[in-house]
Amino acid sequence: xxxxxxxxxxxxxxxxxxxxxxxxxxxxxxxxxxxxxxxxxxxxxxxxxxxxxxxxxxxxxxxxxxxxxxxxxxxxxxxxxxxxxxxxxxxxxxxxxxxxxxxxxxxxxxxxxxxxxxxxxxxxxxxxxxxxxxxxxxxxxxxxxxxxxxxxxxxxxxxxxxxxxxxxxxxxxxxxxxxxxxxxxxxxxxxxxxxxxxxxxxxxxxxxxxxxxxxxxxxxxxxxxxxxxxxxxxxxxxxxxxxxxxxxxxxxxxxx
Amino acid sequence: xxxxxxxxxxxxxxxxxxxxxxxxxxxxxxxxxxxxxxxxxxxxxxxxxxxxxxxxxxxxxxxxxxxxxxxxxxxxxxxxxxxxxxxxxxxxxxxxxxxxxxxxxxxxxxxxxxxxxxxxxxxxxxxxxxxxxxxxxxxxxxxxxxxxxxxxxxxxxxxxxxxxxxxxxxxxxxxxxxxxxxxxxxxxxxxxxxxxxxxxxxxxxxxxxxxxxxxxxxxxxxxxxxxxxxxxxxxxxxxxxxxxxxxxxxxxxxxxxxxxxxxxxxxxxxxxxxxxxxxxxxxxxxxxxxxxxxxxxxxxxxxxxxxxxxxxxxxxxxxxxxxxxxxxxxxxxxxxxxxxxxxxxxxxxxxxxxxxxxxxxxxxxxxxxxxxxxxxxxxxxxxxxx
Numbered sequence: 220x221x222x223x224x225x226x227x228x229x230x231x232x233x234x235x236x237x238x239x240x241x242x243x244x245x246x247x248x249x250x251x252x253x254x255x256x257x258x259x260x261x262x263x264x265x266x267x268x269x270x271x272x273x274x275x276x277x278x279x280x281x282x283x284x285x286x287x288x289x290x291x292x293x294x295x296x297x298x299x300x301x302x303x304x305x306x307x308x309x310x311x312x313x314x315x316x317x318x319x320x321x322x323x324x325x326x327x328x329x330x331x332x333x334x335x336x337x338x339x340x341x342x343x344x345x346x347x348x349x350x351x352x353x354x355x356x357x358x359x360x361x362x363x364x365x366x367x368x369x370x371x372x373x374x375x376x377x378x379x380x381x382x383x384x385x386x387x388x389x390x391x392x393x394x395x396x397x398x399x400x401x402x403x404x405x406x407x408x409x410x411x412x413x414x415x416x417x418x419x420x421x422x423x424x425x426x427x428x429x430x431x432x433x434x435x436x437x438x439x440x441x442x443x444x445x446x447x448x449x450x451x452x453x454x455x456x457x458x459x460x461x462x463x464x465x466x467x468x469x470x471x472x473x474x475x
Numbered sequence: 476x477x478x479x480x481x482x483x484x485x486x487x488x489x490x491x492x493x494x495x496x497x498x499x500x501x502x503x504x505x506x507x508x509x510x511x512x513x514x515x516x517x518x519x520x521x522x523x524x525x526x527x528x529x530x531x532x533x534x535x536x537x538x539x540x541x542x543x544x545x546x547x548x549x550x551x552x553x554x555x556x557x558x559x560x561x562x563x564x565x566x567x568x569x570x571x572x573x574x575x576x577x578x579x580x581x582x583x584x585x586x587x588x589x590x591x592x593x594x595x596x597x598x599x600x601x602x603x604x605x606x607x608x609x610x611x612x613x614x615x616x617x618x619x620x621x622x623x624x625x626x627x628x629x630x631x632x633x634x635x636x637x638x639x640x641x642x643x644x645x646x647x648x649x650x651x652x653x654x655x656x657x658x659x660x661x662x663x664x665x666x667x668x669x670x671x672x673x674x675x676x677x678x679x680x681x682x683x684x685x686x687x688x689x690x691x692x693x694x695x696x697x698x699x700x701x702x703x704x705x706x707x708x709x710x711x712x713x714x715x716x717x718x719x720x721x722x723x724x725x726x727x728x729x730x731x732x733x734x735x736x737x738x739x740x741x742x743x744x745x746x747x748x749x750x751x752x753x754x755x756x757x758x759x760x761x762x763x764x765x766x767x768x769x770x771x772x773x774x775x776x777x778x779x780x781x782x783x784x785x786x787x788x789x790x791x792x793x794x795x796x797x798x799x800x801x802x803x804x805x806x807x808x809x810x811x812x813x814x815x816x817x818x819x820x821x822x823x824x825x826x827x828x829x830x831x832x833x834x835x836x837x838x839x840x841x842x843x844x845x846x847x848x849x850x851x852x853x854x855x856x857x858x859x860x861x
Contacts (some may be wrong), residue, residue, distance in 0.1 A: 327860070333849075
């Protein structure tokens with residue numbers, strides 16, 4: 220039996236297929252302006268027996284495939300627990316959301332908190348700020364890590380922060396120091412959420428922003444707690460959805 | 476889906492917005508020569524207004540459509556309820572305001588207070604100064620004086636009169652209305668649920684400005700239907716649906732998107748803990764005290780609005796509701812820029828989680844549809860945890 224999980228996020232679409240508890244396929248691509256088409260392209264030629272969708276586009280896929288859906292909060296909780304069995308706190312910073320999920324001993328979600336409804340302090344924020352400073356997404360964390368000091372960024376609103384960055388560079392501030400300031404801003408925002416939900420313990424850091432080494436380092440420094448980034452942090456939600464699909468087959472079989 | 480049953484109020488307005496039914500009733504009253512006073516808030520003393528032969532009309536405040544017009548004057552980062560109210564007035568699109576001969580407001584929050592200043596020249600308007608440390612003796616004395624002053628304003632504006640005996644009669648009448656409403660809520664508390672939240676909302680909205688005498692036939696019929704539903708074993712919503720209590724700011728019109736999302740996520744709404752829901756009907760005014768206006772002041776100051784401090788009553792009332800309605804989750808709806816409900820949400824969340832062991836979610840929203848999917852993700856995750 221092959222179980223698939225599809226995570227249609229605001230910026231990227233991710234697909235994971237598992238069989239016998241092992242991941243047999245992972246794919247990802249940009250969501251673009253047409254998430255359904257992006258999902259179809261990702262799924263083309265992929266064989267599976269059952270699929271579960273998650274992410275912002277989950278209901279769109281449900282309408283076309285009549286598949287079950289779970290929230291990305293549940294998907295990340297399931298995925299994280301399977302990757303790291305001791306996991307009790309998940310921080311996911313995606314394209315337009317930041318979520319913190321605390322898990323109970325059984326691995327079930329006990330509480331969650333999300334950022335305000337706008338994309339302030341999320342992956343999209345980092346993308347726009349990198350662009351404003353003329354960095355690629357790969358260069359951006361490296362430049363920030365190379366800075367000895369940081370400029371303070373006060374605004375978390377993407378639009379206002381961009382104006383702030385422009386003002387700073389216009390005053391001759393070093394580009395790398397502004398970059399570090401932006402990373403610090405996003406981290407302080409996320410650590411506030413983490414502290415509110417889960418005051419102690421190692422943090423399982425997932426989502427596209429977990430690919431950013433500077434954010435990872437600053438999180439550990441700010442929280443004074445270990446931060447664990449799984450090998451493919453963007454795929455945790457899709458993996459969780461695939462696990463949910465797999466478990467529903469098992470349940471279905473046991474009922475038969 | 477659930478089987479169909481006869482709605483609790485079955486008239487030509489059933490299925491539509493509850494405002495139309497209330498408007499038709501007010502137009503009738505108007506034809507009979509009654510005066511109409513526009514009100515914005517649960518602190519307006521219905522008993523006094525009715526005792527003076529005046530009908531209270533809840534003014535429009537829940538449409539996203541009037542906000543753009545309001546923002547030509549008001550700041551964008553203000554509570555949507557205040558912006559919408561003001562927008563309705565300047566675009567002259569609230570039929571209740573059109574019918575109203577005067578407007579009664581209260582100093583519940585800074586936004587409303589300053590907005591009222593902008594409409595006060597348009598119609599006779601009376602602002603009641605609401606004390607906000609409600610358990611002090613001075614607060615009750617002050618609010619008693621404010622109700623008497625409102626009486627004076629209504630006398631001068633309408634030439635209306637009310638004796639203390641008349642106010643006492645009105646108190647008894649509204650207590651009877653509230654008692655009947657609470658009987659309806661008893662049915663709403665049944666497990667599985669037998670009432671659609673829209674039916675509850677229709678009743679709470681209609682009853683707001685209505686006398687007990689006017690509500691009696693409607694409520695008697697509703698109670699009969701509810702008893703039949705219970706005896707027939709009818710249930711509303713999917714089997715095993717998580718029961719949700721919604722608390723917080725008033726919700727109506729475009730803010731009902733939150734209720735719709737809860738139902739779409741598979742939940743069933745069993746209790747509406749807001750001024751737009753059960754709150755106005757949960758407490759009675761003391762009868763036969765010899766000072767009916769002071770009795771009114773005492774009763775109204777017990778409304779646990781977040782503008783009060785400290786507002787422990789919100790939590791004790793919430794415990795009462797949780798014990799009665801047995802929800803599986805509590806959702807606190809905070810309107811954007813309503814600082815008092817927003818800050819109080821922290822206490823409410825701790826109370827719900829620690830004292831009652833229930834999952835809790837705060838939603839900050841406005842009347843636009845821009846955040847529907849964000850809210851849906853949060854609500855689905857909450858209900859998955861039930």
